[in-house]
Amino acid sequence: MAVINHDKREVTFKLVYCGTPMGGKTANLSYIHRNMGAERRGELVSLATAQDRTLFFDFLPVHTTSIHGYRTKFMIYTVPGQVGYSATRQMVLRGGDGVVFVADSQLDRMEENLVAWQGMQRNLADNGMAFAELPAVLQCNKRDLPDAAPLPYLEYLLNAGPRRLAVFPACALSGVNVFATLNALAQEVLHRFHYGSASPGPRSA
């Protein structure tokens, strides 16, 4: 839920990176943390196992320049991708103002992509959140790998429903389209915040 603090002149939104296990959700946040000026972001907090698998969530607060005198803050979370962590995912998704679904482009991860996609939809529904109305973008990560599936195939698998999301082919480790993905979601969230409805259509990379 967005919070407007008229006293501090600050608007806060919650963004959540969901997606396939080991698909690059934490890599997105790490890249943003490394490449954003320290004056515009807080500390990256990771609750992970010894093997660097996200156990609970990663968290990074960032803020943009003021718009009409209101500082805009985004609290960015990732969720654990593993199937067994559904309850944790549902908890972190609660109150989210927008989601990025990070899919793994490798051909042998298509089943995991689909399971994670359906799991996210189920988690949202269990929270009483309507995916059709939630600002969301699709990031197809690991496009640099030789066994990356063709983009149309990933789109056919995950983005062929009545609602078409903006799609960003990315490489989170090197930063390709990481900020573009974040920008697109932030703008969708702000559009909804301003107009009270979803933006007119996807603007993919």
Next chain:
Amino acid sequence: MDALPPSSGRVLHLGAGLIQQFHQILARYMEDSQVRYSALLEESGTVCAESGDAALRDAGETGALAAGAFAALQAVARRLGDGTFEGLFHEGKVRQFSLVPVTPQFMLLSVFEAPVRFGVVKVCAAKAVARLQEQIETMPITGRGVVEGGLPGDFAQEAAALFRQA
């Protein structure tokens, strides 16, 4: 996990008057209980109002972690058959803290040190929670951010390139 009222797509408006009320309640609570720091957190960890030790004021990380810990323990309690979750308490060597629910979407964080006792904090927090609940009931929640006297102009259009690399 039980379904909760959907909060996505809703906008919570914290006006200056309401924040002043929150601050007064927190200030009185701090005076009564002698806690060092207290904050009213929204379910995602956003600090709606805070009072006390400036060194403990939060840039976002503490609120997010506290909200996560609270939600996780509440879910554990529910799964173990206890639907009446009353919050959590950490007894550290240097510093103690407690988190208690105010409403399903808000919680009160209190940080304190010896010689302040948890029992005293618990009793005082219960009074503060009741006062906070009264104020939260008056809080406007809308489906969009722009309200009369709120944010002027086309907020979204001006946010053309929000994030860029340093």
